[in-house]
Amino acid sequence: APAGTRGISLFLVPKFLVNADGSLGARNDIGASGIEHKLGMHASPTCTMVMGDAGGAIGYLVGEENRGMACMFTMMNQARLGVGIEGVGIAERAYQQALAYAQDRKQGRAPGTKSDTSDAIIVHPDVKRMLLQMRSMTAAARSICYATAVAIDVSERAENAEIQGKATARAALLTPIAKAFSTDIGNEVASLGVQVHGGMGFIEETGAAQHFRDARITSIYEGTNGIQSIDLVTRKLGANGGESVWSLLEELSGIVDRVEASNDPAFRTTGIRLRDALDSLGRASRWLLEKLGSAPNDALAGATPYLRLFGSTLGGCMLANEALAAKDQVDDDKRYITLARFFAENVTVQSSSLERTVIDGADAVNGADAILLA
Ligand SMILES: Cc1cc2nc3c(=O)[nH]c(=O)nc-3n(C[C@H](O)[C@H](O)[C@H](O)COP(=O)(O)OP(=O)(O)OC[C@H]3O[C@@H](n4cnc5c(N)ncnc54)[C@H](O)[C@@H]3O)c2cc1C
Structure with missing residues (x-):
């Protein structure tokens, strides 16, 4: 195979082999050797996979030989938008939770009032600012992701070649922005969500910290946000x-x-x-x-x-x-x-x-x- 990424091929390596008649066959020589202990995303186990301990695993070539990188990028461009949406989803949930908490938690009085009772923290301009920051950044990221999805749809479905070509270029331009901007915002909004909760944000019971931990991977996987930025500038x-x-x-x-x-x-x-x-x-x-x-x-x-x-x-x-x-x-x-x-x-x-x-x-x-x- 050619050296470097040009020599990579894509294989499907099943857990069980399939007999000629379609029934389930022998166990393939592939297994998980350990489950990683992660910062977040605990509902999705990430494992170290080992192949070939018992003589060799059987894999099936997907696509053409040495075209593995190209095959992987077919998945990657869709996946990048998917991860951008993951950033938006975490941000939206963090916002909803912070808003509910800010409407419920009583601390201090509204500026300029002298009542004996405390007001909900949502009356404080700094808390309002945090909530607006969370909500507007989430809305902006969502709009960018939707625009990217529209461009991808048009690039795949348009019958007019010129429209299709423009949509393909637009989708290519927006994809790294949808991925990196939205996931950076997912992290920032989840962090603000912890802040709106005050000390309770640091306590697992409220759930605010989970969004913060879960958001962190989104700016790393499917190509780090640094790599997205380089893709935006160079390509x-x-x-x-x-x-x-x-x-x-x-x-x-x-x-x-x-x-x-x-x-x-x-x-x-x-x-x-x-x-x-x-x-x-x-x-x-x-x-x-x-x-x-x-x-x-x-x-x-x-x-x-x-x-x-x-x-x-x-x-x-x-x-x-x-x-x-x-x-x-x-x-x-x-x-x-x-x-x-x-x-x-x-x-x-x-x-x-x-x-x-x-x-x-x-x-x-x-x-x-x-x-x-x-
Ligand atoms: C929980 C989890 C699940 C994952 N799931 C999958 C999966 O399902 N499928 C899959 O294929 N992968 C998966 N990954 C791998 C993930 O996509 C990579 O970890 C990620 O793309 C970063 O690559 P890396 O870890 O090799 O970091 P590195 O490439 O070592 O990067 C380290 C740092 O250097 C920077 N850097 C690297 N190269 C350059 C450069 N040329 N210029 C500038 N900066 C650079 C990066 O931005 C980063 O900040 C998963 C990872 C985790 C943690």
Whole structure:
């Protein structure tokens, strides 16, 4: 076989062999030698598998010989979106639990009141901020995952070749963002969930800690979030001179045009923040594209903050788009506007500093070798 990953083939190694007549045959020479003790995800046992202790296991080739990596990536792209959704799911559950606790737990009094009894902690601005942070980040991640799923569906089903091609490029661009941004958010939201519970968050009884532990694997498996960021910069941004990024930025700019034209006072700052973020994302993308050719290590040093910048900008625009749609179609449009506004003013607003980290931060990383090795 060719050296390296080009020589990998994919095999199915069953626990039991199957007889010629289809009945269950002998036990194959494969078994679990130990169950890992993990930080979380305890409902899903992870084992060390051993093959060949008794002479050799029988495996069946799946697909073509030496095409194992390609076969694995067929699964991987779907799985990456699946893990992104896992981040959203954990975040949603952590939020629901934190909200219920904040409505129930009494501590302190609402600012400006002098009653003898305590109020539920949800009245405190800092607790409200944590809950809004949890809810808006979860909503943004969910929107990005849905947009990725739509792109995958269109790429598989569209009959028009041009539409199909564009959807394939869009799905490829969004997949690492859906995976890494959503799972980072799963971790952050689960951590905030512990915080909303105060001391009880540290006690297993409330369940808040379990979300925190379970979320941790999502930014590691199916390709670590660092690898997703590198994929975004080198393969997705790098493809066709950044064409898929420019066409997405144009669409997002159309959303921001409509936010600006809405003349809704609740949207005034939102429009400014989103426009600034789009400008930051455009500048950071152009800088990275140039560095990919001239100084790839500088581009790689900025990959993770770039993915965060991308997710924060994209998520902000998508929440604003949902709020614009809600304004015309649903009675309780205020909650969509509130979420979009909070996200733009508290999360998307960080885009300009992320841009600075991408563009100015590489020297501090790449020049640090001596310190790191000392
Ligand atoms: C509970 C659990 C379940 C799992 N389930 C499965 C499964 O079902 N199927 C499966 O195939 N795998 C599974 N895995 C494996 C999982 O996908 C890998 O652990 C994960 O992809 C990271 O690879 P690694 O552990 O080899 O880390 P490493 O590759 O050793 O990475 C270590 C660190 O170095 C960074 N790094 C590595 N290479 C680079 C690079 N080139 N540039 C920049 N940074 C780099 C990583 O981002 C990470 O921070 C599972 C793992 C766990 C813990």
